[in-house]
Amino acid sequence: MIKKLLLFTVAVLCPVLSSAQVIYETISSLKLQEDREIKIQLPRNYEENKEKRYPVAIVLDGDYLFEPVAGIADYYSYWEEIPEMIVIGVNQDGTRRQDASYDERQFLPAKQGAAFFEFLGMELLNKIDEKYRTSTFRIIVGHDFTSNFINYYLLKPNPVFQGYINLSPDLAPEMANRVTSALATAQSKKWYYLATGSEDIPQLQESIFSFSNQLKGINNELVSFKFENFEHATHYSLVGKAIPSAMESIFEAYRPISQKEFNEVLLQTSVSPTAYLKDRYESINNLFGIEKQIRINDFMAIHQAIEKTRRWDEYKELSKLAADNFPRTMLATYFEARYEEETGNPKKAMRTYQNAYGQQKIAFLTVDFMMEKANAIKRDFGY
Structure with missing residues (x-):
């Protein structure tokens, strides 16, 4: 069953994966006293974007989980649903039980489990940070x-990971209480995703439901928690459903302005549309450690909100943002001209529209469009 599912997933995502760079490496670990195989998927155009930094996803059970995670990461980032990221798969075929082992008294990593914990947190992440352009988000x-x-990483005072994707966890004793306490007292932003399926292993499903009820009671604005129980999903098939949902949940703030936001926030509240746009991208940069250019579609959403609410003063700041993000295009010029046109300065608006001559077209803005706007003012006012 699992082989058929994974073959299907790879077949669907094959055209996507073929465009991304996948590298196979062997790491010599001092902590484990042995070599470990890893798979690395670099984002598209990684070599061309010399200044760009990327979040990192570490995927355990990389021998079968890497391809679904890497495929979704590449596909979703292509459509701007999540940021591009570096995906690292750690192969554990034949070692996973020992790697994940814990002692029977304190229920903390022991022996090879302790060594594997240090391998990931101290050796692997350091090597990836040294070799590739990584951001601070993991x-x-x-x-x-x-x-x-x-989850053991979440129990540390300063966790090295901000996002945790838990796929049908086989929880150690006390783990539910420990994670609940760690999230309840978290001092920095954390994303926690938990999934099971209606046909999951019964013992696991029971403990996962109990665990989710504990987590739902957490009152901490710094914690984003999502739990899902997928109908008709088995212990293995739930993986294919959970990974895209988890990615969407963790990177919700990264996505373009939605129709719901447009209708309920930009049109129905007193919030400044331009300030909302600026804060949104500052939040993206702060949360995910990346410098994200404001999308042209998000500029257009704010433009439409200003037109519908007739808050013409908003165009002044929006023009400055456009000049910073899309210099040498007509975008800033258009917003400046609309401000002048709607605030009683038609002659200045006409001249501003004319300034678009020689600038690059963008979205619906062309030289013909901008000149026609200028000529319309000229006809109306007899200039």
Whole structure:
């Protein structure tokens, strides 16, 4: 069953994966006293974007989880639903139980489990940071035994991961209480995703439901928690459904302005549309450690909000943002001209529209469009 599911997933995502760079490496670990194989997917155009930094996703059980995570990461980032990221798969075929082991008294990583914990947190991440252009934002993914294991990082005073994707975890004793306490007292932003399926292993499903009820009671604005129980999903098939949902949940703030936001926030509240746009992208930069240019579609959403609410003063600041993000295009010129046109300065608006001559077209803005706007003012006022 699992092989058929993974073959289907790879077949669907094959055209996507073929466009991304996948590298196979062997790391010599001092902590483990042995070599470990990893898979690395770099974003599209990684080599061309010399200044760009990327979030990192560490995927345990990389021998079967890497391809679904890497495929979704590449596909979703192509459509601007999530940021591009570096995906690292850690192969654990034949070692996963030992890697995820814990002692029977304190229920903390022991022996090879302790060594594997240090390998990931101290050796692997350092090597990736040294070799590739990484941002400060990291997520980690695990399934049953390894899903339990990823939570040990959350128990540290300064966790090295901000996002945790738990796929049907086989929880150690006290893990539910420990994670609940860690999230309840978290001092920095954390994303926690938990999934099971209606046909998951019964013992796991029971503990996961109990765990989710504990987490739902957390009152901490710094914690984003999402739990899902997928109908008709087994212990293995839930993986294919949970990964895209988890990515959407973690990177919700990264996505373009939605129709719901447009209708309920930009049109129905007193919030400044331009300030909303600016704060949104500052939040993206702060949360995910990346410098994200404001999307042209988001500029157009703010433009439409200003037109509908007739808050013409908003165009002044929006023009400055456009000049910073799309210099040498007509975008800033158009917003400046609309401000002058609607605030009683038609002659200045006409001249501003004319300034678009020689600038680059963008979105619906062309030289013909801008000159026609100028000529319309000229006809109306007899200039």
